[in-house]
Amino acid sequence: xxxxxxxxxxxxxxxxxxxxxxYNFDLERLLKIDEVRRGLIKEVESLREEQNKASxxxxxxxxxxxxxxxxxxxxKEAEFTKIDVEFRRLMLLVxxxxxxxxxxxxxxxxxxxxxxxxxxxxxxxxIRDHHTLLRELDLVDLERGTKISGFRGYFLKNEGAxxxxxxxxxxxxxxxxxxFTPFIAPSLVKENIxxxxxxxxxxxxDLYATDDNLFLVPSAEIPMMGYHENEILQxxxxxxxxxxxxxxxxREAGSYGKDEKGIYRVxxxxxxxxxxxxKAEHQESVKWHxxxxxxxxxxxxxxxxxxRVVINCVGDLPFGxxxxxxxxxxxxxxxxxxxxxxxxxxxxxxxxxxKIRYKSHDGKIRFAHSLNNTAIATPRILQSIxxxxxxENGSVEIPEVLRKYIGKDVITPRSSKNVS
RNA sequence: GGUGGGUUGGCCGAGUGGUUUAAGGCGCUGGUCUCGAAAACCAGUUGGGGAGAAAUCCUCUCAGAGGUUCAAAUCCUCUACCCACCA
Numbered sequence: 001x002x003x004x005x006x007x008x009x010x011x012x013x014x015x016x017x018x019x020x021x022x023y024n025f026d027l028e029r030l031l032k033i034d035e036v037r038r039g040l041i042k043e044v045e046s047l048r049e050e051q052n053k054a055s056x057x058x059x060x061x062x063x064x065x066x067x068x069x070x071x072x073x074x075x076k077e078a079e080f081t082k083i084d085v086e087f088r089r090l091m092l093l094v095x096x097x098x099x100x101x102x103x104x105x106x107x108x109x110x111x112x113x114x115x116x117x118x119x120x121x122x123x124x125x126x127i128r129d130h131h132t133l134l135r136e137l138d139l140v141d142l143e144r145g146t147k148i149s150g151f152r153g154y155f156l157k158n159e160g161a162x163x164x165x166x167x168x169x170x171x172x173x174x175x176x177x178x179x180f181t182p183f184i185a186p187s188l189v190k191e192n193i194x195x196x197x198x199x200x201x202x203x204x205x206d207l208y209a210t211d212d213n214l215f216l217v218p219s220a221e222i223p224m225m226g227y228h229e230n231e232i233l234q235x236x237x238x239x240x241x242x243x244x245x246x247x248x249x250x251r252e253a254g255s256y257g258k259d260e261k262g263i264y265r266v267x268x269x270x271x272x273x274x275x276x277x278x279k280a281e282h283q284e285s286v287k288w289h290x291x292x293x294x295x296x297x298x299x300x301x302x303x304x305x306x307x308r309v310v311i312n313c314v315g316d317l318p319f320g321x322x323x324x325x326x327x328x329x330x331x332x333x334x335x336x337x338x339x340x341x342x343x344x345x346x347x348x349x350x351x352x353x354x355k356i357r358y359k360s361h362d363g364k365i366r367f368a369h370s371l372n373n374t375a376i377a378t379p380r381i382l383q384s385i386x387x388x389x390x391x392e393n394g395s396v397e398i399p400e401v402l403r404k405y406i407g408k409d410v411i412t413p414r415s416s417k418n419v420s
Numbered sequence: 421g422g423u424g425g426g427u428u429g430g431c432c433g434a435g436u437g438g439u440u441u442a443a444g445g446c447g448c449u450g451g452u453c454u455c456g457a458a459a460a461c462c463a464g465u466u467g468g469g470g471a472g473a474a475a476u477c478c479u480c481u482c483a484g485a486g487g488u489u490c491a492a493a494u495c496c497u498c499u500a501c502c503c504a505c506c507a
Binding site for chain 2: 038041042044045046048049051052054055056058060062063064065066067069070232355357365
C-alpha cells in the first residue's frame with residue numbers, strides 16, 4: 001500500500017505507474033473518495049467534540065438535546081463508514097510504483113540482461129537433459145509422485161533428496177556467515193498476512209486455501225514479513241537480516257501446458273529465502289538489493305553454475321514490488337538461462353500494510369523498507385546442477401561445496417548401484 | 421470437546437458507568453544539584469487520524485469486532501489468545 005498523502009500529492013507519478021503496468025485502476029475515483037472521506041472525518045469529529053463536552057456537563061434537562069446529538073452523530077458515522085470501506089478497498093488495489101530503471105515489457109521474455117556470471121561449459125560429448133539424468137540416476141519418482149499428489153507431483157529420492165538438503169544447508173551456512181539469522185518459517189499463514197504482503201485480495205487463484213482460513217505460503221517471504229507485524233523497531237536494530245527455510249506452494253494458475261514434464265515447475269517445493277528490513281531510504285534499499293543479489297550469484301558460482309542476472313520488465317514485476325532481478329541459471333540441454341532466483345525491492349509497500357515501523361534517530365516513526373531474495377530453491381536448481389556437472393558416462397559430479405554434506409563426490413547411474 | 425479464570429501504556433500493576441486529562445511503581449529521556457557519578461528533586465515518556473504556515477487544537481486508541489447508554493477500561497454479545505480444572 002502506498003501513502004494516501006503521497007498519492008494525493010503525486011497523482012501524475014501514480015498515473016504513469018498505472019499505465020506503465022497496463023493496470024486498470026480509477027485513480028480519479030480514489031482521489032474523490034479521499035476528499036469526501038476527509039470531509040466526513042471532520043464532520044464526525046466535530047460532532048464527537050460537541051458530544052464529549054455536553055456529556056461532561058450532563059444535566060437531565062438537556063437529555064433530549066443530547067439524544068438528538070447522538071442521533072445525528074450516528075447518522076454521520078454510518079455515512080463515514082460506508083465511504084471508508086470503499087476507500088480501504090481501493091487503497092488495497094493501488095500498485096507499487098516501478099523504479100524508473102524498470103524496462104517496459106509484457107512478460108519474462110522482455111526482461112533485460114544485466115550481466116553474466118561464470119563461463120558456460122563446452123561439453124565434448126552428447127549431453128543428457130535433466131529428465132534423463134533424473135531417471136538414470138534414480139533421483140526422482142514422478143510416476144508415484146503423480147499417483148500421490150496428482151499433476152506435477154514428485155518424490156525426490158536417493159541423492160535427489162540428499163542434494164536438496166545439502167543445498168539448503170549450504171545456503172544457510174553461507175548466509176549465517178554473512179550475518180543472517182536462521183529461521184524455519186511456518187507455511188500455514190493467516191489471511192491478513194497475505195493481504196498485508198500484497199498477495200491478496202488480488203491473485204487468490206495462485207494460492208492454496210485451507211478450510212481453516214489459513215493459506216499455504218508461496219514463499220517464506222510471507223511469514224517472515226509477518227514476523228514483525230505491528231512492531232516499532234529501533235533504528236539501531238536495522239537492518240534485520242533473516243534467512244528462512246520453508247516449503248512453498250503455488251497453484252501455478254494460468255501456466256497450463258508450461259513445463260509439464262519434470263521438476264522445474266511444481267506445486268510444492270522448498271526454498272531458502274532471505275528478507276531484509278532496512279531504513280526507509282531508496283539508496284539503502286538499492287544498496288541491499290545489489291548486495292543480496294550478489295550473495296545469490298556467489299552461491300551459484302560456488303555451485304559451479306553459470307548464471308545471468310536480468311532486470312524484470314514491468315509486465316513481470318509483481319504488483320507490490322518496485323524493482324526485481326531474476327537470476328537465471330544455465331541449462332546446457334536447452335542452451336539458455338532459466339529463472340532460479342528472484343531478488344526484489346519492495347520499499348514500504350508491505351511494511352505500511354504490516355505496520356512495521358522503526359523509530360529513527362531524529363525521533364520520527366517511519367515504515368521500514370523491505371527486500372526479499374531467493375537463496376536457493378529446490379528442486380528447480382537440481383536441473384541446472386545435474387546438467388552442468390554431468391560426465392560422459394552418465395554420472396554427475398557433486399559440486400565441491402556440497403560434498404561434505406553428502407559424503408560423496410559423484411552420483412553414479414542406477415544400473416551400477418546397489419539399490420534395494 | 422466442556423466449564424471456570426484471565427488479557428490495562430516499554431514493563432509491573434490499580435481501576436465494576438460521569439474530576440480517569442488511566443492511580444501508583446519500575447524502566448527510559450532531559451534538567452537541577454555535583455569535579456564527576458550515585459542519591460534526591462523537577463519535567464517528559466503508546467501509537468494512529470483530521471485541521472493549520474506554525475504554535476497549537478480536535479479526535480480515536482485499556483486483546484479485536486459489534487452492541488447498550490447522554491456518557492464505557494468498567495455493562496452485554498461474538499472472536500482470538502493465555503491459564504486452570506474436567507471428559
